[in-house]
Amino acid sequence: MHRGRETEAMVRMLSQYKSLCDTREVRAHYITHDDILTGLVNLIKKLKIKRIVIGSRNMAKQEVLRKCCQVWVVINGKYVSTSSDHLRHTGSIGYGGSSELLASTHELSDESDGYTTPPSDFYDSFEADDIMDGNGVIQMDGADQSAKYDVQEAEQSIEESNSYEELEFFPEEGADESDEIHSSRNISEKSAKLMEMEELRRRLKYLQDEGHDHEENVLSPRKKNDLLRERTLLKKRYPQLQIPDHIAEFPMSRITKATNNFYSQNLIGEGGYGPVYKGRLGGVTVAIKLLRPHGKLHGRQGFPEFQQEVVVLSRIEHPHIVKLIGVCQESCALVYEHLPNGTLMDGLSKGLPWKDRIRILAEQRSALAHLHSSRPQAIIHADLKLTNILLxxxxTSRLGDFGTARVVQMKPLEDTICRRTNPMGTMGYMDPVFFTTGELTAESDVYAFGVVILQVLTGLLDLNIAEQAQEAIRMDAVHSLLDASAGSWPGVQAERLLRLALRCCHMERNRRPTITSDADWRPLDILRTMATGSKPWRWSQGS
Structure with a gap:
């Protein structure tokens, strides 16, 4: 009887959650286990959950949980923290995917879309046939009458809890700048709240997307390959795109042969756009990014990203920007040069020496300067992060994943680069001003670059990394924050670069350094000279 009441309460809570999701499809899964942590981890692994929002500090601190997925802690409607431990075990490739190979899953029956533990994990006395089906899937149909809370009451409770939130996003530089902190407090709090709500919306959409992906993941590898070929060979699903002459066009048959019929051992990444395979075309090893057949980018939603990447990369030639070799329009596949050492995040996890880290930062500054100074159309990357920098x-580094890049038409005698668009990018790297106003500028890339610099210097991946750097400066303990796995850092110059990175993360855009200004980036140039023994890098229009 007690367990039955628990189940009814759970269904009511999930029904209330479903009502908040408006018209989105919600898939509800449950697991019963006599150990909460073990059961939760088991469910996460079986369903391949990538991020979870949890309301328990103690549970969120469990190492085994933090290793298998990203954990967001939200208590009483207030965002508390985000763990990034899982990034040491997983990652994403800058071609637009993930470096973690797909894990195997339990085969599910056709009529079931949920997961249940083996019988030995269940309490024998548990019976709730009137609430759930025999496969352990909670019935959440639109006609479900078990929800006793209506949408208006739920929304009102969220608004009330939000009214008490007092969040800050990236405090300003230096303890003696309290007046500047106060002046930017309003925009900081507003952007933080908006980020929370946007992330929750993304999670809801993610649940919907995973529903499509889950159906495909339960298929055998052979069936998945057959499904992929069927969807790509039968017809061209997307508008014809004019491909520049210097970009090769490949038929789907060549792509299939290059990947050995999409052999699982050739899979090197998996992300939002789709799988990334290693292959050989014309005797050259390449990376092939395929558009996901359905799910997050189903239908025509994936074509704009494909088109954007082709348009941008086909007109860019720079030693530190990934090279687009060819495309396959039948399946919206993109063919890049293969970069065997993975991402910069992979390099940091392996203890990349500080000299290499500084050189890579200088290389990426030159790549961004090249994009921002392009005329008459400047380019804003809009998603700079560790996993989009390939080695x-x-x-030697290359900047990749230009699916969210934006081209901005520059007017004569005008240096301002700005474009209004929907907020996009990756939480933690996204410019709060862009998130709040929808105005994407060159300074938005500078903000993300500042976060990257802080991560490269410290080896930390936390969302509040700027706050930790500020605290280290206040405590005169920058040396303790530097990543010891990189070797012996030049302390004074490293601290100057860290302060420069914090300027990049300033809430006021006009306080951020300009990516093409050599004077602004002198600390990085000095460190690069110390690391390579070469002359300081100087930006010029022809660089």
């Missing part, structure tokens, strides 16, 4: 065999 070749010699750890």
């Amino acid at each position: 070749d065999a010699g750890n």
Whole structure:
């Protein structure tokens, strides 16, 4: 009887949650286990859950949980923290995917879309046939009458809890700048609240997307390959795109052969856009990014990203920007040069020496400067992060994943780069001003670059990394924050670069350094000279 009441309460809570999701499809899964942590981890692994929002500080601190997915802690409607431990075990490739190979899952029956533990994990006395089906899937149909809370009451409770939130996003530089902190407090709080709500909306959409992906994941590898070929070979699903002459066009048959019929061992990444395979075309090793057949980018939703990447990369030639070799329009596949050393995040996890880290930062500054100074159309990357910086065999870096990049038409005698668009990018790297106003500028890339610099210097991946850097400066303990796995840092110059990174993360855009200004980036140039023994890098229009 007690367990039955628990189940009814759970269904009521999930029904209330479903009502908040408006018209989105919600898939509800449950697991019963006599150990909460073990059961939760088991469910996460079986369903391949990537992020989870949890209301328990103690549970969120469990190492085994933090390793298998990203954990967001939200208590009483207030965002508390985000763990990034899982990033040491997983990652994403800058071609637009993830470096973690797909894990195997339990085969599910056709009529079931949920997961249940083996019988030995269940309490024998548990019976709730009137609430759930025999496969352990909570019935959440639109006609479900078990929800006793209506949408208006739920929304009112959320608004009330939000009214008490007092959040800050990236405090301003220096303890003696309290007046500046006060002046930017309003925009900081507003952007933080908006980020929370946007992330929750993304999670709701993610649940919907995973529903499509889950159906495909339960298929055998052979069936999945057959499904992929069927969807790509039968017809062209997307408008014809004019491909520049210097970009090769490949038929789907060549792509299939290059990947050995999409052999699972050739899979090197999996992300929002789709799988990334290693292959050989014309005797050259390449990375092939395929559009997901359905799910997050189903239908025509994936074509704009494909088109954007082709348009941007086909007109860019720079030693530190990934090279687009060819495309396959039948399946919206993109063919890049293969970069065997993974991402910059992978390099940091392996203890990349500080000299290489500084050189890579200088390389990426030159790549951004090239994009921002392009005329008459400047380019804003809009998603700069560790996993979008790729490394070749010699750890020379390339900036990748231009699916969210935006081209801005520059007017004569005008240096301002600005474009209004829907907020996009990755939480933690996204410019709060862009998130709040929808105005994407070159300073938005500078903000993300500042976060990257802080991560490269410290080896930390936390969302509040700028706050930790500020605290280290106040406590005169910057040396303790620097990543010891990189070797012996030049302390004074490293601290100057850290302060420069904090300027990049300033809430006021006009306080951020300009990416093409050599004077602003002198601390990085000095460190690069110390690391390579070469002359300081100087930006010029022809660089």
